[in-house]
Amino acid sequence: EKYKEGLTKTRTGFTSKINDLVAKYRKVDEDFFEELEDILLQADVGFDTVMELMDQLRYEVQRKNVKDTSTVQSVISEKLVEIYQAGEEEINELKFADDLTVILFVGVNGVGKTTTIAKLAHRLKNEGKSVLLAAGDTFRAGAIEQLDIWGQRVGVDVIKQSEGSDPAAVMYDAVRAAKSRGVDVLICDTAGRLQNKVNLMNELEKVYRVISREIPGAPHEVLLALDATTGQNALVQAQMFKEATDVTGIVLTKLDGTAKGGIVLAIRSKLNIPVKFVGLGEQMDDLQPFDPQKYVYGLFA
Numbered sequence: 001e002k003y004k005e006g007l008t009k010t011r012t013g014f015t016s017k018i019n020d021l022v023a024k025y026r027k028v029d030e031d032f033f034e035e036l037e038d039i040l041l042q043a044d045v046g047f048d049t050v051m052e053l054m055d056q057l058r059y060e061v062q063r064k065n066v067k068d069t070s071t072v073q074s075v076i077s078e079k080l081v082e083i084y085q086a087g088e089e090e091i092n093e094l095k096f097a098d099d100l101t102v103i104l105f106v107g108v109n110g111v112g113k114t115t116t117i118a119k120l121a122h123r124l125k126n127e128g129k130s131v132l133l134a135a136g137d138t139f140r141a142g143a144i145e146q147l148d149i150w151g152q153r154v155g156v157d158v159i160k161q162s163e164g165s166d167p168a169a170v171m172y173d174a175v176r177a178a179k180s181r182g183v184d185v186l187i188c189d190t191a192g193r194l195q196n197k198v199n200l201m202n203e204l205e206k207v208y209r210v211i212s213r214e215i216p217g218a219p220h221e222v223l224l225a226l227d228a229t230t231g232q233n234a235l236v237q238a239q240m241f242k243e244a245t246d247v248t249g250i251v252l253t254k255l256d257g258t259a260k261g262g263i264v265l266a267i268r269s270k271l272n273i274p275v276k277f278v279g280l281g282e283q284m285d286d287l288q289p290f291d292p293q294k295y296v297y298g299l300f301a
């Protein structure tokens with residue numbers, strides 16, 4: 001249900017165009033393929049994925065001797081899921097440690113990182129886990145306070161220091177606190193300024209090192225928040241963070257705010273990093289585990 005609701009824009013923008021196309025052409029021919037290609041590209045599915053999909057569609061259409069366009073529709077959804085999954089299963093699951101799990105959040109300012117941390121904390125709490133937050137963005141004015149407010153709303157504590165303090169020191173405190181309190185999950189925020197790639201790399205490296213030194217095997221997840229409404233720009237950001245740290249999963253935020261939901265597929269194929277969650281709104285429970293089947297079904301249902 002959440003999926004259907006959250007994908008309204010993509011459904012009206014992308015899916016309805018495909019439906020119109022199917023109605024318009026009826027017969028599968030080169031013109032049909034070309035227009036389909038345009039629609040997919042406009043939906044930010046990404047050039048490589050579109051080309052792969054078109055190749056496979058042409059092949060399947062020939063192999064199955066598909067003549068009418070309405071049959072192509074089901075082949076499209078089938079292929080979209082296949083391309084997304086690339087033979088892997090359950091890649092959207094978070095990795096948990098037996099005792100303390102540490103999740104590090106990275107991402108550029110404004111993509112929805114803080115909101116996502118709150119949503120995830122809320123979600124984990126509902127699953128019966130105890131959660132602690134670490135206010136590691138000591139750089140952006142108001143970031144600590146914003147996380148604190150969310151912490152109160154969700155009902156989880158926030159470990160923080162004053163603005164401008166060393167994020168690695170915050171992490172050290174937070175890990176210690178998480179251990180002594182015996183919490184299940186520690187979620188760490190980090191700074192999202194992007195003025196300098198070397199700075200970003202150094203800071204993330206330092207934060208990562210402090211966490212992994214205190215807890216072998218941690219952080220168990222490094223989740224990159226990307227804003228779906230920024231389209232291909234999100235891919236550029238992802239590439240940069242991938243070089244800066246060991247990103248284990250992506251949270252695609254604001255998917256409800258774009259008609260170009262195809263970006264999910266582009267991210268998967270371009271970066272080979274699984275999308276673990278999608279943000280489908282501004283409220284606490286608007287975070288959904290990403291499921292390619294449900295996603296594609298949500299588009300065409």
Ligand code: GDP
Nearest residue numbers: 109110111112113114115253254279280281282
């Ligand atoms: P940060 O700078 O990355 O920490 O971004 P914030 O968490 O402050 O979010 C920036 C804005 O995006 C806020 O107005 C959020 O309410 C909004 N936002 C975050 N996630 C979503 C989402 O999934 N859908 C929508 N529509 N808005 C979102």
